[in-house]
Amino acid sequence: MSATGGPPNLIRQARRTAGITQAALAQRLGMTQPQVARLESRGANPTLRTLERVMEATGHRLVLARDPRRSRRPALPDGDEAQIRRHLAMSPAERLRAHDASRRNVAAMVSRARPVPRDDG
Numbered sequence: 725m726s727a728t729g730g731p732p733n734l735i736r737q738a739r740r741t742a743g744i745t746q747a748a749l750a751q752r753l754g755m756t757q758p759q760v761a762r763l764e765s766r767g768a769n770p771t772l773r774t775l776e777r778v779m780e781a782t783g784h785r786l787v788l789a790r791d792p793r794r795s796r797r798p799a800l801p802d803g804d805e806a807q808i809r810r811h812l813a814m815s816p817a818e819r820l821r822a823h824d825a826s827r828r829n830v831a832a833m834v835s836r837a838r839p840v841p842r843d844d845g
Contacts, residue, residue: 735778736764742782752781 739749739760746760753760763770763778770778772786779786811819 731770731775732764732766732768734775735760735768735770738779738782738784739764741784744782749778749781753777 739746742749744752745757746764747757749755750757750760762768763774776786811822814822
């Protein structure tokens with residue numbers, strides 16, 4: 725069984741494979757049928773513990789594995805990572821001051837900007 729489509733599809737697939745209704749699953753989990761329906765609905769984001777409970781209640785076991793196709797994240801340019809580290813090291817007040825300074829700089833650039841003539845021809 726695969727989590728393709730996210731947790732809602734995994735929950736629905738586990739329940740159907742077990743041959744039980746939403747109401748039966750709800751009873752096993754100590755929930756209501758509408759709560760199970762929400763878990764199966766698009767955009768649901770259940771906790772890992774909830775997923776484990778659902779898998780157990782349907783006779784399955786939740787196994788997490790790294791997807792080798794997604795194991796390589798694109799590297800950020802060095803400047804981006806360095807900037808992120810600097811900002812994470814700041815206190816919230818320092819971040820607010822830095823943000824305010826950036827906002828002022830952008831506003832100043834916008835005030836000096838000139839329209840570029842368009843060539844509609």
